[in-house]
Amino acid sequence: MPIKFLAEDDRPREKFLRKGKDSLSDSELLAIVMGSGSRDESALELARKILSSVNNNWHELSLMSIKDLMKFKGVGEVKALSIATSLEIGRRRAGQEISDKPVISNSNDAYVIFKNHLADLRTEEFWAIFLNQSNKVVHIAQLTQGGISQSIVDVRVLFKLGLDHFSTGIIIAHNHPSGSLKPSREDLTITQKIKEAGMFLSIQLLDHLIITQNAYFSFSDEGLI
Structure with missing residues (x-):
C-alpha cells in the first residue's frame, strides 16, 4: 500500500513530526531517508526489505556498497547515496561522542x-x-x-x-x-x-x-x- 494511503499517524514523516523520532521503527527511519519507493512498493515496504536482507542490523547495512544497494528494485544511485550518507553521518557522530580531553588510563x-x-x-x-x-x-x-x-x-x-x-x-x-x-x-x-x-x-x-x-x-x- 502506498504511504499516501496510510493513516496520517502511520506515515513516517507525519509520525516523526507528531510523535517524535523515538516513535519510529528502523524501517520508518530508512523510508524517510529514501523518500520514495518503487512502482511496486512503498518506501516503507522497500525499507523493510532492505533491512531484512541484513537482519535489521545497521552496521551490516553500512558495509554495503552503492552498487550493493542499487541491486534492490527501486533503489537508484540517488537513493543509495542518501542511505550511505546517512549511515556515514551516524558513524561520524558516534566518533564525536567523547568528552573534551578525555583521560586515557588503559x-x-x-x-x-x-x-x-x-x-x-x-x-x-x-x-x-x-x-x-x-x-x-x-x-x-x-x-x-x-x-x-x-x-x-x-x-x-x-x-x-x-x-x-x-x-x-x-x-x-x-x-x-x-x-x-x-x-x-x-x-x-x-x-x-x-x-x-x-x-x-x-x-x-x-x-x-x-x-x-x-x-x-x-x-x-x-x-x-
Missing part, C-alpha cells in the same frame, strides 16, 4: 575512541591519539589510508603532530579488515621504530592497538612495548 579507553573510526572499514587506516602529561587527549588524527592489507605510516609526520600539540605520549592504532588480531611482522617493526624515535623526542609510545570489528589487540597489554 587500552580499553583508547579502544573506545579508536573503534568509531576504524572498526567498520574495509581498508586499513592508521590513527593516533596524542596525550599530555596527565594522559589527557589533546589531539586525534588519521595518519594514513591504505589498501586491504596494509597502511604505511610516516614516522616523521606522526612526531611532527606530536610536537605541534606539545604531546608527551602517543597511542597509535590501525585496523585489520581481515578480522585477524595477530600482529604482522610489519606491525612489530613499525611499533619498535616509533618507540625508538619517541625516546629521542621525549614522546613516549604508550600503546599500539590493532582494531577489528568487535575486538582489539593491545601491544602494551601483551608486553610488546
Whole structure:
C-alpha cells in the first residue's frame, strides 16, 4: 500500500513530526531517508526489505556498497547515496561522542575512541591519539589510508603532530579488515621504530592497538612495548 494511503499517524514523516523520532521503527527511519519507493512498493515496504536482507542490523547495512544497494528494485544511485550518507553521518557522530580531553588510563579507553573510526572499514587506516602529561587527549588524527592489507605510516609526520600539540605520549592504532588480531611482522617493526624515535623526542609510545570489528589487540597489554 502506498504511504499516501496510510493513516496520517502511520506515515513516517507525519509520525516523526507528531510523535517524535523515538516513535519510529528502523524501517520508518530508512523510508524517510529514501523518500520514495518503487512502482511496486512503498518506501516503507522497500525499507523493510532492505533491512531484512541484513537482519535489521545497521552496521551490516553500512558495509554495503552503492552498487550493493542499487541491486534492490527501486533503489537508484540517488537513493543509495542518501542511505550511505546517512549511515556515514551516524558513524561520524558516534566518533564525536567523547568528552573534551578525555583521560586515557588503559587500552580499553583508547579502544573506545579508536573503534568509531576504524572498526567498520574495509581498508586499513592508521590513527593516533596524542596525550599530555596527565594522559589527557589533546589531539586525534588519521595518519594514513591504505589498501586491504596494509597502511604505511610516516614516522616523521606522526612526531611532527606530536610536537605541534606539545604531546608527551602517543597511542597509535590501525585496523585489520581481515578480522585477524595477530600482529604482522610489519606491525612489530613499525611499533619498535616509533618507540625508538619517541625516546629521542621525549614522546613516549604508550600503546599500539590493532582494531577489528568487535575486538582489539593491545601491544602494551601483551608486553610488546
